[in-house]
Amino acid sequence: MAPELKDIAAQRVIALSHRGTYDEIGDVYRKLTAWAAAKGVAVAGKGMTVFEGGPSRIIPESAHYTVCLPVDGDVEGDAEVRVEDLPARTVYAYIYKGPYSSVPAKYTELMAWVAVQQLEVCGSPFEVYLVPPKADGSVAPRISSPRSAWR
Numbered sequence: 001m002a003p004e005l006k007d008i009a010a011q012r013v014i015a016l017s018h019r020g021t022y023d024e025i026g027d028v029y030r031k032l033t034a035w036a037a038a039k040g041v042a043v044a045g046k047g048m049t050v051f052e053g054g055p056s057r058i059i060p061e062s063a064h065y066t067v068c069l070p071v072d073g074d075v076e077g078d079a080e081v082r083v084e085d086l087p088a089r090t091v092y093a094y095i096y097k098g099p100y101s102s103v104p105a106k107y108t109e110l111m112a113w114v115a116v117q118q119l120e121v122c123g124s125p126f127e128v129y130l131v132p133p134k135a136d137g138s139v140a141p142r143i144s145s146p147r148s149a150w151r
Contacts, residue, residue, distance in 0.1 A: 005092060005144075122147065
């Protein structure tokens with residue numbers, strides 16, 4: 001499947017930043033979900049992981065990323081969890097289905113497609129998880145890189 005342009009609506013998210021391996025992303029989601037439950041905050045959509053820096057700076061063994069969950073209404077963060085209002089933006093998106101260990105290679109493919117099309121990216125790449133990971137470790141994220149600035 002070739003990448004495509006996709007418009008993403010503005011959204012409010014709760015966000016928790018972390019530096020660690022890809023394998024720790026699930027733990028960060030569980031921590032953020034537990035925080036939301038303890039505060040009575042309802043999650044209003046699919047989770048998103050934003051990788052700080054450009055695609056060439058994603059290092060699977062020591063990535064700096066922010067896990068985000070969309071929420072509605074008034075939510076107050078704290079010292080650890082931020083509330084952010086993400087503006088609408090247009091992204092280059094690619095849906096991948098397979099083992100999580102192959103996700104970094106899909107960023108390389110996305111950036112190669114952008115280069116061949118003589119396009120530019122602006123901002124941090126991110127993944128939106130369309131379905132929960134399967135027991136065999138396979139995932140189905142929408143891998144995206146912003147065409148217009150938003151972070």
